[in-house]
Amino acid sequence: xxxxxxxxxxxxxxxxxxxxxxxxxxxxxxxxxxxxxxxxxxxxxxxxxxxxxxxxxxxxxxxxxxxxxxxxxxxxxxxxxxxxxxxxxxxxxxxxxxxxxxxxxxxxxxxxxxxxxxxxxxxxxxxxxxxxxxxxxxxxxxxxxxxxxxxxxxxxxxxxxxxxxxxxxxxxxxxxxxxxxxxxxxxxxxxxxxxxxxxxxxxxxxxxxxxxxxxxxxxxxxxxxxxxxxxxxxxxxxxxxxxxxxxxxxxxxxxxxxxxxxxxxxxxxxxxxxxxxxxxxxxxxxxxxxxxxxxxxxxxxxxx
Amino acid sequence: xxxxxxxxxxxxxxxxxxxxxxxxxxxxxxxxxxxxxxxxxxxxxxxxxxxxxxxxxxxxxxxxxxxxxxxxxxxxx
Numbered sequence: 365x366x367x368x369x370x371x372x373x374x375x376x377x378x379x380x381x382x383x384x385x386x387x388x389x390x391x392x393x394x395x396x397x398x399x400x401x402x403x404x405x406x407x408x409x410x411x412x413x414x415x416x417x418x419x420x421x422x423x424x425x426x427x428x429x430x431x432x433x434x435x436x437x438x439x440x441x442x443x444x445x446x447x448x449x450x451x452x453x454x455x456x457x458x459x460x461x462x463x464x465x466x467x468x469x470x471x472x473x474x475x476x477x478x479x480x481x482x483x484x485x486x487x488x489x490x491x492x493x494x495x496x497x498x499x500x501x502x503x504x505x506x507x508x509x510x511x512x513x514x515x516x517x518x519x520x521x522x523x524x525x526x527x528x529x530x531x532x533x534x535x536x537x538x539x540x541x542x543x544x545x546x547x548x549x550x551x552x553x554x555x556x557x558x559x560x561x562x563x564x565x566x567x568x569x570x571x572x573x574x575x576x577x578x579x580x581x582x583x584x585x586x587x588x589x590x591x592x593x594x595x596x597x598x599x600x601x602x603x604x605x606x607x608x609x610x611x612x613x614x615x616x617x618x619x620x621x622x623x624x625x626x627x628x629x630x631x632x633x634x635x636x637x638x639x640x641x642x643x644x645x646x647x648x649x650x651x652x653x654x655x656x657x658x659x660x661x662x663x664x665x666x667x668x
Numbered sequence: 669x670x671x672x673x674x675x676x677x678x679x680x681x682x683x684x685x686x687x688x689x690x691x692x693x694x695x696x697x698x699x700x701x702x703x704x705x706x707x708x709x710x711x712x713x714x715x716x717x718x719x720x721x722x723x724x725x726x727x728x729x730x731x732x733x734x735x736x737x738x739x740x741x742x743x744x745x
Contacts, residue, residue, distance in 0.1 A: 398735060403680045420680035424687050440734040489717040489731065498679040499719045501702030573718055
């Protein structure tokens with residue numbers, strides 16, 4: 365049995381693992397993907413000590429730091445359930461294995477919100493992308509469609525429009541949101557067409573990938589031919605695998621100022637929690653706090 | 669073992685994969701599928717994917733940057 369199992373692979377999880385390892389805890393980190401949202405940021409300018417660093421580089425430093433302590437990181441593995449039995453937890457995984465721990469820190473962050481429409485699951489990685497910064501360059505001389513109207517959607521258009529033949533934007537709101545400067549800039553692209561007050565209702569394609577989509581507004585349904593769809597409709601807490609804990613309406617795990625949840629021995633940190641400020645440095649700090657409070661809890665448990 | 673990384677110039681997961689190979693002294697070839705259409709087609713055929721990164725490790729295809737899987741395939745402790 366491990367002392368602590370940490371679920372997640374972003375700044376909160378990795379920082380928690382470093383604090384726990386330095387206190388001699390026997391621990392394991394289980395992450396579906398290393399890096400968290402921070403990795404998608406091309407420029408971080410507000411992490412103390414780094415005037416300018418990319419998310420990938422900063423996370424790379426976090427991981428190297430953790431590996432200095434010989435921390436066991438299991439990535440490419442999803443946690444499917446966490447159950448409490450007596451004074452310990454069972455953590456079930458997508459690879460069919462499970463493990464036990466005296467304390468658990470949930471730091472699984474957030475994941476891109478999905479459309480929940482026909483064709484979405486089928487075409488993930490085959491024309492449907494949640495990472496514009498990764499795949500936008502592939503759309504040189506092609507047609508792409510961006511769903512959403514906030515900053516990340518505007519940013520996807522900013523990357524696509526200069527190289528693509530044609531870019532569509534589909535947004536549920538009557539007007540695009542996001543920062544005014546970025547919005548004005550992208551609206552100047554001659555190859556951009558925006559559908560306001562509209563939503564994507566279906567994605568069609570064949571064995572080669574996406575061929576077209578259906579865009580619906582109250583008046584009509586329109587079929588648009590496109591090679592790719594970029595989904596940029598925000599993020600949601602990645603918390604559904606932990607069912608026993610109290611969450612808010614957004615699915616965020618409710619914590620107190622010591623990163624405790626309503627389940628004794630279960631701690632949470634970072635963007636998966638109800639904290640209002642979602643920042644790399646806030647998440648890293650929360651990971652440290654969760655680890656130290658988990659260690660206090662384990663010390664008291666042993667004294668009993 | 670031959671390692672081929674299909675990448676774009678802006679993909680952060682590709683940057684992490686490159687750093688990972690360098691740290692572990694793994695020789696690899698990186699191809700930019702945004703410029704090289706033949707490489708894009710090759711990546712699609714091998715993986716069924718049109719998104720990066722895709723990594724070919726001696727014929728085994730890894731979709732995304734998965735350290736655990738790469739370590740296993742490359743025999744890194």
